[in-house]
Amino acid sequence: MKGMILAAGKGTRVKPITYTIPKPMIPILGKPVMESMIQLFAAHGIDKIVVNTSHLAEVIENYFGDGHHFNVQLSYSYEGEIRDGEFVSKALGSAGGMRKIQDFSGFFDETFVVVCGDAWIDLDLTEAMRRHKERGGIATIITRDVDISEVSKYGVVVTNEHSQVTSFQEKPSINEALSTQINTGIYIFEPAIFEFIPRGEEFDIGSQLFPLLVERKVPFYATNMSFQWLDVGNISDIWAVTKEILYGKVPGYPIPGTQMKPGVWVGINTVLNLDECKLKPPVIISSGCEVQSGSTIEGPAVIGANCKIETGSVIVESLISDYVQVCHDAYVDNKIVFGDYFISHDGYAQSLTEMDAVHVLKDRRHVQPLAGFNGGNHLYLTKSDGAE
Numbered sequence: 001m002k003g004m005i006l007a008a009g010k011g012t013r014v015k016p017i018t019y020t021i022p023k024p025m026i027p028i029l030g031k032p033v034m035e036s037m038i039q040l041f042a043a044h045g046i047d048k049i050v051v052n053t054s055h056l057a058e059v060i061e062n063y064f065g066d067g068h069h070f071n072v073q074l075s076y077s078y079e080g081e082i083r084d085g086e087f088v089s090k091a092l093g094s095a096g097g098m099r100k101i102q103d104f105s106g107f108f109d110e111t112f113v114v115v116c117g118d119a120w121i122d123l124d125l126t127e128a129m130r131r132h133k134e135r136g137g138i139a140t141i142i143t144r145d146v147d148i149s150e151v152s153k154y155g156v157v158v159t160n161e162h163s164q165v166t167s168f169q170e171k172p173s174i175n176e177a178l179s180t181q182i183n184t185g186i187y188i189f190e191p192a193i194f195e196f197i198p199r200g201e202e203f204d205i206g207s208q209l210f211p212l213l214v215e216r217k218v219p220f221y222a223t224n225m226s227f228q229w230l231d232v233g234n235i236s237d238i239w240a241v242t243k244e245i246l247y248g249k250v251p252g253y254p255i256p257g258t259q260m261k262p263g264v265w266v267g268i269n270t271v272l273n274l275d276e277c278k279l280k281p282p283v284i285i286s287s288g289c290e291v292q293s294g295s296t297i298e299g300p301a302v303i304g305a306n307c308k309i310e311t312g313s314v315i316v317e318s319l320i321s322d323y324v325q326v327c328h329d330a331y332v333d334n335k336i337v338f339g340d341y342f343i344s345h346d347g348y349a350q351s352l353t354e355m356d357a358v359h360v361l362k363d364r365r366h367v368q369p370l371a372g373f374n375g376g377n378h379l380y381l382t383k384s385d386g387a388e
Helices: 033-043 057-064 094-105 125-135 148-153 191-196 205-215 235-246
Strands: 002-007 048-053 073-078 080-083 086-089 112-116 119-121 139-145 155-159 165-170 181-189 220-224 229-231 258-261 264-266 278-280 283-285 296-298 301-303 314-316 324-326 331-333 335-338 341-344 349-351 361-363
Touching: 002 033, 002 094, 033 048, 033 057, 033 112, 033 119, 048 057, 048 094, 057 073, 073 094, 094 191, 094 205, 112 119, 112 125, 119 181, 125 139, 125 181, 125 220, 139 205, 155 220, 165 205, 165 220, 181 205, 191 205, 205 220, 229 235, 235 335, 296 301, 301 314, 331 335
Parallel strands: 002 048, 002 112, 048 073, 139 220, 264 283, 278 296, 283 301, 296 314, 314 331
Antiparallel strands: 080 086, 112 181, 119 229, 139 181, 155 165, 155 181, 258 264, 324 361, 335 341, 341 349
16 A cells, blocks of 8 residues: 655744754654654555655655665655755645656555654554545545644634535634544545646645635545544644653553653663662653763653763753753753753743853763853753743
């Protein structure tokens, strides 16, 4: 069976993380979200997959390669152009990306599944395909119900009594919402869908293709299913999703490492004395770390791979990315520490090079500290730093 993963977007709502990695590569407990999607495809027999790429395409392609490590075949469709001798991203939109692949090779010659590469789901794709074929439509959008209080966050799908899509609402207010079914970014198509997608231009599935199908009264259905769906649409979602997993609210999501005591998971090749550190669960400490005696980590918290947490440092409800050295007396509270950025859980980001205060975080791989470091000072990073 065949599928497509949409991975060409710039991820503007997830900056500054997407300055260095594309959105589908954002790690949740160390695993890129797109990796989970490939594994789900493979589990349901979808083993021939094309990925459209554009922004930082090489990061995706170098990580996943030809797909054989995941028991699938992967191919990539780059959307961009060469300008002044350099590749420049030029995404074609979700439907436009599909069209480019079809015009190139005719790849989509059977029923196929298209998903966004920035969410973790445990959907029964086999059952979704069965329902699609049973109805016989040209397209199916997978929806799920949300509480009426949450409809304003999503694109709402409106259907008739036969589950045929009749209209859409983009983030309606509670009073205006005509449905609690939301678009999950999971679609099933027949090859005939390309009759409705123009060649050689930017064209979007949600905002252009689907409204066109409704306007022309083409058989197009929504299948409402119950499944877990973790979307990393913006910065605040990254922490919210991580927190839900750590608190056990996402059954089935794999937690890395070995549980050394209730609520504390530790990876391999990590130096840690559980009796000499203050650990308040839930906490994940990844592989290759050094957590010195006298340090404090209050969960929910995740320490990335190959980090060093020095004596006297305090980390509270934070997510520390790989290779970060947290020096003594640092107090990191309600932050995502990613490369050269401190990011509050509400999305407010500060670059170290732009901050007046020096900090006490280093890149563990280098002798020299990250930009702006002055080892004689301390920085207390709290949830209110920079918040408006």
